[in-house]
Amino acid sequence: MGINVKTLCKDEFFYGHKACAGCGGSLAVRIALKVLGERSFAVLPAGCMSAVGFNFPQLCFGNNAVISTFAGTASMLTGIEAGLRAQGIRDFQAVGFAGDGGTADIGLQALSGAIDRNDDILYICYDNEAYMNTGIQKSSLTPFGARTTTTPAGKNIRGNLRPKKNMFEIVAAHGIPYAATASIGDLNDFMEKVEKASRIKGTKYIHVIAPCPTGWGIAPDETVEVAKEALDCGLWYLAEYEEGSGMTLNYRPGTFASVEHYLKRQGRFRHLTGDDIDIINHSRDVKWKLIEKNLGE
């Protein structure tokens, strides 16, 4: 019954785009659209995926797609969903693809409003952990220690000082019908979550980690590998939240892989000292204790 590589729609709906070679965000958009199919109406705010998908007159989407204001992904989704419904159109999915800045900083208010109204939309945040389209500026989803152009690494301050905002739990705290975290390192899990979300009525939110070779300082062929490593070392986790049944964890590494190895292979973390890595290790352990507590274990 589950969706997999053999049952996935053979058509491509995001093709010929101008994303950097090895882009994680474009992989997330491509796979989500293959799961949702041609009858999906995509909304993309300012960000990488709108910059690479709409190069006039080139249009790299095979389905309906539109650029929204930076802050208005969710509100435009609301409008599109209501408009289509008013025209008597049935059996479609209004889906938004916003980056981490467009979700956790600029688009948070509109998203919160849409969840509050429980509009029948699917919001996918592809999280590459900084404003990559404009040249790597810190967003509120940039992790501690990461070097960006607005949080440079120097002698006294070594990259970003603040931890990553917990978007998944912020969204879940609204009492949303469905929210999930995912990673392009595990596409089977991501496909299942998109498919599950498309069957649920009301607001759905999926937060997918999508490494960026340009901004993270990794080789283009390492994107998927690095996304997997983030799961294995416990710095990212796969979970779901459902109204009524609460949070479930989908993947738990037996023993955590080395955080240091994960960090040191990326250019944005290469300046970190042993003490910084200890801080990151410690915050991971605290996070997992909280997760276990939430699960009632």
Place this chain on the structure above:
Amino acid sequence: MKPYLRDRIPETLAELPDATAYEAGYLVTKNAGWRSSRPVIHQETCRGCLKCYLYCPEGVIFQDGGKVKIDYDFCKGCGICRKICRFGAIEMEEEK
């Protein structure tokens, strides 16, 4: 519907639409020039598991008559397919 390269590329303003609203899947340029090395699939080692097709950010890998092939017009040569292949059936070759 898969976006495809149009035979005729608009050359004059009159051929372009009046607004920025445009037809879906309208491609006018290729991405082949981005590549410094190209993935080559060795058909005798390929088991057709399609993992490369799943993880390709461009969606350029496809199955044709039981064989796995690559659309070199749009492949950027990132090499994710080579790394994801469990059977070592994909090799990267320098572009000349």
